[in-house]
Amino acid sequence: MSEFDIIREVFAPLAADADGAFGLGxxxxxxxxxxxxxxxxxxxxxxxxxxKDPLDLVARKLMRVNLSDLAAKGARPLGYFLACVWPAGVKREQIELFAQGLKExxxxxxxxxxxxxxxxHRLKTSPAVFSATFFGAPPRQGVTSRAGAQAGDDLYVTGAIGDAGLGLKALQREEKFTTVDKASLAMRYHLPDPRLSIGAAIAGFATASIDVSDGLIADAGHLAHASGLRAEIDAVSIPRSTAAGSWVARQKNRWKALAEVASFGDDYEILFTAPSSMRRSVTVAAKAAKTEVSRIGSMKRGDGAALLDETGREIAVKSAGFDHFKK
Amino acid sequence: MSEFDIIREVFAPLAADADGAFGLGxxxxxxxxxxxxxxxxxxxxxxxxxxKDPLDLVARKLMRVNLSDLAAKGARPLGYFLACVWPAGVKREQIELFAQGLKExxxxxxxxxxxxxxxxHRLKTSPAVFSATFFGAPPRQGVTSRAGAQAGDDLYVTGAIGDAGLGLKALQREEKFTTVDKASLAMRYHLPDPRLSIGAAIAGFATASIDVSDGLIADAGHLAHASGLRAEIDAVSIPRSTAAGSWVARQKNRWKALAEVASFGDDYEILFTAPSSMRRSVTVAAKAAKTEVSRIGSMKRGDGAALLDETGREIAVKSAGFDHFKK
Structure with missing residues (x-):
């Protein structure tokens, strides 16, 4: 197997309809x-x-984590550059499986x-690394930054939070689930669903937005920091899937469990802010995009991100989210 | 050390003058x-x-191998996206040294x-990976592809071939050199010089071009394949530095040594073709760009790339160049 055969035979077909790619030649x-x-x-x-994840799913996850960044800005995806670093001795079939996932x-x-x-890599044991640089077209209204939230704005999140983190725990056998719950949570870990439709639908009125990749509390903190404000999140209003809800119900300490769900990361939902005068627009956008949107808190003067219980008291959070240099 | 502090404090200053980068926020x-x-x-x-290479040199090598691709197309560099995958437990000082190289x-x-x-990475022992996506502005005349060479065109290469490969051998103590030669060869390995000026100067009349990264013979083969032709290289006309020349002179089998030099890779010179009617233009371009350019052969009907001795006989080549899946 030669590097150049692989490019010509496995990757070039993926670039066939991109004029400027010269067939990867x-x-x-x-x-x-x-x-x-x-x-x-x-x-x-x-x-x-x-x-040990199947490489077609890995390829699709690579695409989707990048598409999620475009979704949070309301951009329409166009295409991407890809760098692959394989372990030494990678088999052609593995590369083909990866390319099949990209194609899908x-x-x-x-x-x-x-x-x-x-x-x-030089060694068989070195971890594979895949990097993508994704291009999108900005929405007509311009991209929504992280920095535009105003004090008093509502805070929203799409979909459901915590599934991917629980899916990882299920796959690593750290937590037990029913077969059905395990399957649905694992899929949310393997195949995030970039929220492209809702991202485009809110581009006209969202004041700030970010995709939730590090953890809900951590990313709310990033948005709040960039906007010079504080994000307050009502723990009970965070949307959860049935599977995640039943996991929370099984935990001894409910508030601790809610805090964990809000800091797992890998959700790839969109967290955004909008003035309270725009609540009707949010509802209409959610319907148009066929995407669930939940109001989970609001932006206040101050800084950081806080998780609040039903009485408005701050819940202690052990770790707000994932940090590659701290894990 | 937090991932977000590193981005804000170490990398954001590198994006300070790029309007659309939002200070990496x-x-x-x-x-x-x-x-x-x-x-x-x-x-x-x-x-x-x-x-063990110093990380500022690694950062500069990353930039330069990408800039070399732009140089071969006559493009003017604008800026880049960067992905870093560090070994677990990387020290802040190491990241700062890397950023210092980028800044320079x-x-x-x-x-x-x-x-x-x-x-x-999750492990301290996993190899660092750095990936850059570089943007350039194309030359007014349009980019030179690999595929435009015509039968009868002259084949040229910039600078000198083989230094980086010998520099690597010197650093790995596979070959002995004088202190002066070792230093100059090692620098050519660490810090390739992207040939941006000559790349821009030949954009108007070069019929095909490629940067020499895999090895002179291998990359001549890529250009020839894309153009549907055969590249014939006169071994003795391949430009060599004094250090590389003295290494060749020390080898028992001169032709074998010349073939090795022509297949080391990592040269980051530009290999290009031009009609023989353009010889005067090549000379003028080389002078304007203050870059040495050597005519090393010509394009023929057929396919592949061949290294010829003084009598025009083909020299046996063990490996035409570097292949990441074969090494």
Whole structure:
């Protein structure tokens, strides 16, 4: 197997409909029109995915964590550059399985491969690393930054929080679930659903937005910090799936369990703020995008992010979210 | 040390003059004008650099291998996205040293950091991986592809071939050199010099071009394949530094030594073709760009790349260049 055969035979078909990619026959691609929203996220075996995860799912997760960044800005995805660092001795079938996952999600999200780099570690034991640089077209209204929230704004989140974290615990057998719950939670870990429709729908009136990747509390803190404000989250209003709800119900300390769910990370939901005068617009946008949206708190003067119980008291949070340098 | 402090304190200053980067305060960057020439190259500890290499040099090598791709297309560099995967337990000082190298070359090449991702392996022993996606502005005349060479075109290469490969051998103590030669060869391994000036100067008349990263013979083969032709290289006309020349002179089998030099890789010179009617233009361009350019062969009907001796006979080549899946 040669690096150049792999590029020509496995990756070039993924770039077939991208004019400026020259069928991956050059080191560069021509990207013609702008402006672009661009994001770059890398995923690493043992950190962002499990070393034994099927490689088509890994490829789709790579695409989806990047698409989630575009979704939070209301951007329409166009295509991506890809760098792969494989363990030494990788088999062609593994690369083909990875490319198959890319193809499925390229078709699903209507994006193309623009270019990239394929290389390998010196050792079989070194963890695979995949990095994508994704291009999107900004919404007509311009992208929503993290920094535009105003004191008094409502705080919203899409979908449900905590599933991916529980899915990881299920896969690592740290927690027990019914077969059905385990399957649904594991899928939420493997295949996040980038909230592209709702991201585009709120672009006109959301004052700030961010995707929840590090953990709900941590990312609320990032949004609050950028906006020079404090985010207050009502713990009981955080949306949970049935499976996550039943896990919380099984825990001895309910508030501690709610705090954990709000700091797992890997949710890839969108957290955003909007003035309270826009509540009707949020409802309409959620319906148009066929995406559940929950109001979970509000922005206050101050700083940081706090999780509040039913009486408005702050719940102690052990870790607000994932930090690659602290784990 | 927190991931977010590192981004704010160490990397954000590198993005200070890039308007759309929001001071790295968001997951995305806005890239406004096009068209762009875009390239993406990753470098891996133990493969593209030595695990003990000083991290400022590693950072500069990352920039330069990407800039070399832009140089081969005559593009003017604008800026880049960066993904870092550090070994677990990386020290802040190491990240700062890496950022210092980025800063030096940002100033030298007048480019900015646009955005990126910083993450870490789960283990201390996992190799660092750095990936950059570099943006450039295409030359007015349009980019030179790999595929435009015509039968009869001259084949040229910039600078000198083989230094970086010998530098690596010197650093790994596989070959002995004088102190002076070792230093100059090692620098050519650590700090390739992207040939941006000559790349821009030949954009008007070069029929095909590629940067020499895998090895002169291998990359000549890539250019020839893309153009549907055969590249014939006169071994004795390949430019060599004094240090590389004296290494060749010390080898028992001169032709074997010349073949090795032509397949080391990591040269980051530009290999290009031009019609023989353009010889005067090549000379003028080389002078304007203050870059040595050597005519080393020509394009013929057929396929592949061949190294020829003084009598025009093909020299046996053990390996045409570096292949990440074969090494």
């Amino acid at each position: 050059d080191d560069i691609a021509m990207i013609d029109k702008g402006p672009f929203v661009v994001t770059k996220d890398a995923i690493v075996a043992g950190v962002h995915f499990l070393p 999600d390229q078709d699903h999200f209507r994006v193309s491969l623009f270019g990239g780099d394929t290389t390998a | 968001d997951d995305i960057a806005m890239i406004d004008k096009g068209p762009f020439v875009v390239t993406k190259d990753a470098i891996v500890a133990g493969v593209h650099f030595l695990p 070359d940002q100033d030298h090449f007048r480019v900015s950091l646009f955005g990126g991702d910083t993450t870490a």
